[in-house]
Amino acid sequence: MIEPVFLSLVLFLILIFIVGFWSAGKLRKKSRFLQEYFLGSREIGGFILAMTMVATYGSSSSFLSGAGAAYNEGLGWALLAMTQVATGYFVLMVLGKKFAIMARKYDAVTLVDFLRLRYGSKAITLISAFSIVVFIFAAVTAQWIGGAHLIASITDLNYTSALTIFAVVVIIYVIIGGFRAVVLTDSIQGVIMVGGTLVILIGTIIAGGGVTQIMGDLTAENPNLVTPYGADGSLTAAYVSSFWILVGVGVVALPQVAVRAMSYRNSQAMHRGIIVGTAVVGFIMLGIHLVGVFARPVLPGVEEVDQVMPLIAMEVLPAWLAGVVLAAPLAAIMSTVDSLLLLISSALVKDVYLNYIRPDAEERKVKQMTYIVTSVLGVLAFAAALTPPDLLLELNLFAFGGLQSAFIWPLIFGLYWQHSNKYGALSAMIVGVGSYTLIHNVWPEPFGLHSVVLPVVLSFFAFLVANLLTLKRT
Amino acid sequence: MSKHHPIEEQDPRFKIANREAIIGVILAIINFIWWYGFAYGLGSKPVEEYTYVFGLPAWFFYSAVVGFLVMLVLVIVVVKTVFVDVSLEDEEEKGDMR
Numbered sequence: 001m002i003e004p005v006f007l008s009l010v011l012f013l014i015l016i017f018i019v020g021f022w023s024a025g026k027l028r029k030k031s032r033f034l035q036e037y038f039l040g041s042r043e044i045g046g047f048i049l050a051m052t053m054v055a056t057y058g059s060s061s062s063f064l065s066g067a068g069a070a071y072n073e074g075l076g077w078a079l080l081a082m083t084q085v086a087t088g089y090f091v092l093m094v095l096g097k098k099f100a101i102m103a104r105k106y107d108a109v110t111l112v113d114f115l116r117l118r119y120g121s122k123a124i125t126l127i128s129a130f131s132i133v134v135f136i137f138a139a140v141t142a143q144w145i146g147g148a149h150l151i152a153s154i155t156d157l158n159y160t161s162a163l164t165i166f167a168v169v170v171i172i173y174v175i176i177g178g179f180r181a182v183v184l185t186d187s188i189q190g191v192i193m194v195g196g197t198l199v200i201l202i203g204t205i206i207a208g209g210g211v212t213q214i215m216g217d218l219t220a221e222n223p224n225l226v227t228p229y230g231a232d233g234s235l236t237a238a239y240v241s242s243f244w245i246l247v248g249v250g251v252v253a254l255p256q257v258a259v260r261a262m263s264y265r266n267s268q269a270m271h272r273g274i275i276v277g278t279a280v281v282g283f284i285m286l287g288i289h290l291v292g293v294f295a296r297p298v299l300p301g302v303e304e305v306d307q308v309m310p311l312i313a314m315e316v317l318p319a320w321l322a323g324v325v326l327a328a329p330l331a332a333i334m335s336t337v338d339s340l341l342l343l344i345s346s347a348l349v350k351d352v353y354l355n356y357i358r359p360d361a362e363e364r365k366v367k368q369m370t371y372i373v374t375s376v377l378g379v380l381a382f383a384a385a386l387t388p389p390d391l392l393l394e395l396n397l398f399a400f401g402g403l404q405s406a407f408i409w410p411l412i413f414g415l416y417w418q419h420s421n422k423y424g425a426l427s428a429m430i431v432g433v434g435s436y437t438l439i440h441n442v443w444p445e446p447f448g449l450h451s452v453v454l455p456v457v458l459s460f461f462a463f464l465v466a467n468l469l470t471l472k473r474t
Numbered sequence: 475m476s477k478h479h480p481i482e483e484q485d486p487r488f489k490i491a492n493r494e495a496i497i498g499v500i501l502a503i504i505n506f507i508w509w510y511g512f513a514y515g516l517g518s519k520p521v522e523e524y525t526y527v528f529g530l531p532a533w534f535f536y537s538a539v540v541g542f543l544v545m546l547v548l549v550i551v552v553v554k555t556v557f558v559d560v561s562l563e564d565e566e567e568k569g570d571m572r
Contacts, residue, residue, distance in 0.1 A: 075530075075531065075534050078534070079509075079534065079537060079538055082509065082541070082542065083509070085505065085541075085542050085545055086501075086502050086505050086506075086545075088549075089498060089501055090498050090499075092498075093494055093495060093498025094495045094498040094499065095495075096491050096494050097487065097490065097491040097560060097562065098492070101485070101487060101491065101562050101564075104563060104564050105564050210529060211528060211529025211530060212526065212529040214529070215526065215529055215531065219521060223521040226521060226524070226531050227517055228513050228518075229517075237510070237514050241510065248502070266561075266562060267558075267560050267561075267562060271553050271557055271559075274549060275546075275549060275550055278545065279546055282542040282546060286542060
């Protein structure tokens with residue numbers, strides 16, 4: 001089992017390094033370093049846009065833990081996962097052409113750039129950059145831990161050596177290639193994910209004796225597995241529906257997603273991105289989670305549910321094909337880490353260093369800083385992943401909800417409400433993150449909803465009230 | 475001089491952009507109603523009364539599988555018929571290039 005998996009991993013790494021070096025070639029030719037390195041010079045086409053969007057919101061969490069949760073909870077979890085179909089069209093339609101046009105007008109390279117120029121407030125810029133660094137760093141570390149465990153489990157390397165290989169590959173890759181390399185890898189990964197999901201799904205259905213047979217087996221084991229309410233009936237309609245915010249529409253406010261919404265070439269690319277993105281995200285989400293559900297009668301009694309996907313792939317597919325397919329979750333983790341690393345580095349170099357420390361830095365100096373910051377971040381994340389501090393793991397669970405409650409209204413009102421001002425935006429950020437921190441820690445799942453819902457609502461009203469009170473001042 | 479950049483609402487492209495953003499919101503609302511209605515409308519019955527389509531419980535089939543396909547078709551139709559191609563470039567920059 002080891003050899004074909006190992007071989008396909010090596011082939012995969014070779015392939016993405018070719019992409020990386022090709023992108024590095026582009027990087028040398030482009031005259032505007034920051035625009036190219038952090039945004040691919042806004043030249044991203046429709047298909048790649050769709051794939052990188054899907055890879056960014058899907059990531060490894062769906063492929064490994066999503067399938068695992070579906071294995072435990074049954075069809076209810078697959079229903080929950082389908083809330084993500086909305087991201088396929090919602091993000092690009094709602095941020096839409098306005099965001100793309102404004103970003104070009106402002107010459108913005110990051111989400112923070114956009115907020116800074118829209119509101120003209122130092123406090124907003126620094127709070128935004130700070131929250132991106134903290135939350136995303138935690139997310140990067142958690143992804144690295146996942147990646148290293150995955151490599152360790154399918155190759156027999158120990159955790160430390162797996163982590164080292166993974167870290168070296170990722171750091172070199174991000175440094176040489178930048179955004180363009182990252183989105184191209186996302187596309188390769190997306191294609192592997194679509195193909196892999198389809199193949200595993202078919203294999204699992206055949207191994208389980210057909211869908212009717214599988215549903216019968218599940219009903220016999222625990223009828224709750226075929227209801228929308230989860231294995232022990234605890235997935236309430238209110239709780240599952242609140243995922244419409246956390247992994248559905250709230251995704252517009254994640255900085256790693258928003259930056260992609262300013263990277264596309266033209267409006268045709270955006271149109272194509274919407275259609276392809278919706279198709280791909282829907283198919284992958286449905287497929288992955290059905291595999292998780294269907295795997296239960298085929299492979300009963302899996303304890304480490306994150307391993308369901310690799311185990312079922314090795315069970316139902318010929319060895320060489322399982323190897324190819326298992327490159328997908330690794331690809332997913334890699335591309336997520338790559339884009340997150342790039343995001344932190346953009347927050348530090350573009351949003352803090354260039355704005356407030358050395359606004360007059362020359363191009364050569366900026367380039368140097370970017371490479372240094374990216375490498376240092378990579379090494380720090382590596383060190384953190386070796387012996388992960390508890391605080392970091394806690395922050396990771398917290399990260400996406402935190403970023404959403406911080407950014408959603410400053411971004412949306414900033415785009416669509418002409419009279420929105422910095423007082424509104426700042427209040428929304430403080431109330432959003434503050435109430436999320438509080439609720440997450442002392443009152444999880446208020447009214448049966450996920451803890452992100454209430455802060456998003458509170459942040460909305462904070463924006464409105466503060467903005468209306470200060471309307472005359474601006 | 476303020477660094478604050480208000481949005482210039484007179485840009486005709488923003489009318490198009492605003493309309494398309496509203497379409498995105500409407501699609502999400504339709505998506506949610508379809509998803510919720512079929513899942514909890516059909517799925518709250520006792521398991522013995524479930525009907526099955528292609529082996530899947532009807533609630534899941536209509537909510538998750540058909541719901542996804544319906545949304546995909548709606549998205550394709552809307553993008554192909556309502557969405558408009560506009561230049562995303564800054565007006566002045568465009569002027570310079572000519």
